[in-house]
Amino acid sequence: MIIIPAIDLKDGRCVRLLQGRMDRETVYGEDPVQMARHWESKGAERLHVVDLNGAVSGTPVHRCLIEEIARSVHIPVEAGGGIRNMETIEEYLSSGINWAILGTAALENPSMIEEACLRFPGKIILGIDARGGRVAIQGWNEVVSREAIELAKQFEAVGLSAMVFTDIERDGMERGLNTEMTKAFARASSTPVIASGGVSGIEDIESLKEIEADGVIGVIVGQALYTGRLDLQEAIRIAKS
Numbered sequence: 001m002i003i004i005p006a007i008d009l010k011d012g013r014c015v016r017l018l019q020g021r022m023d024r025e026t027v028y029g030e031d032p033v034q035m036a037r038h039w040e041s042k043g044a045e046r047l048h049v050v051d052l053n054g055a056v057s058g059t060p061v062h063r064c065l066i067e068e069i070a071r072s073v074h075i076p077v078e079a080g081g082g083i084r085n086m087e088t089i090e091e092y093l094s095s096g097i098n099w100a101i102l103g104t105a106a107l108e109n110p111s112m113i114e115e116a117c118l119r120f121p122g123k124i125i126l127g128i129d130a131r132g133g134r135v136a137i138q139g140w141n142e143v144v145s146r147e148a149i150e151l152a153k154q155f156e157a158v159g160l161s162a163m164v165f166t167d168i169e170r171d172g173m174e175r176g177l178n179t180e181m182t183k184a185f186a187r188a189s190s191t192p193v194i195a196s197g198g199v200s201g202i203e204d205i206e207s208l209k210e211i212e213a214d215g216v217i218g219v220i221v222g223q224a225l226y227t228g229r230l231d232l233q234e235a236i237r238i239a240k241s
Contacts, residue, residue, distance in 0.1 A: 004048045033065075042143055060081065134148065152191065162192040
């Protein structure tokens, strides 16, 4: 299992949001590129970068900054937020981004997910964000009737690299990962799952190790790393044990 530090971009800065709310931010750095280098120096093997402004507006806002982050480190980068068409996917992947994360597009244009997986095999990640088990889109501002597990099953056979499953209600709250929901989500599909939302300490990493066999290949960690409640090097050690 791999530990993936999160770098969330809002207005050019590195921030964390509480439950995905754009009006509840904490700024953790004015220089996201330096933050990326910091996590790499601590042993990170991969970075998760999200354009929060882009997720809300529906088009990338921080593309140049994300590309600069990818150029500044020697580890792979997965990026999302506002990726809604093939042109944007191609631009990201051709500029050094290793994986493009699609979310809202899965509901608005599901055929594009299939086309992207065919054109860029092994490079497409589906982000499924859930509130109360139901899918949230448009930067988490809209919750639809579709169940997260149902959506995961729909795209099981298209050739995704992985799915990121986020429990919005726990994201940024440091209340602990929703391990049971993550386990049910992972068991519902054969696609590898990256857990996200609410990691509060080393206990969450240990609990995820117990469901690694169910298909959980990694976990995205944000708030707990920035507040110091989780030590990245210790988390990596546990994840690899």
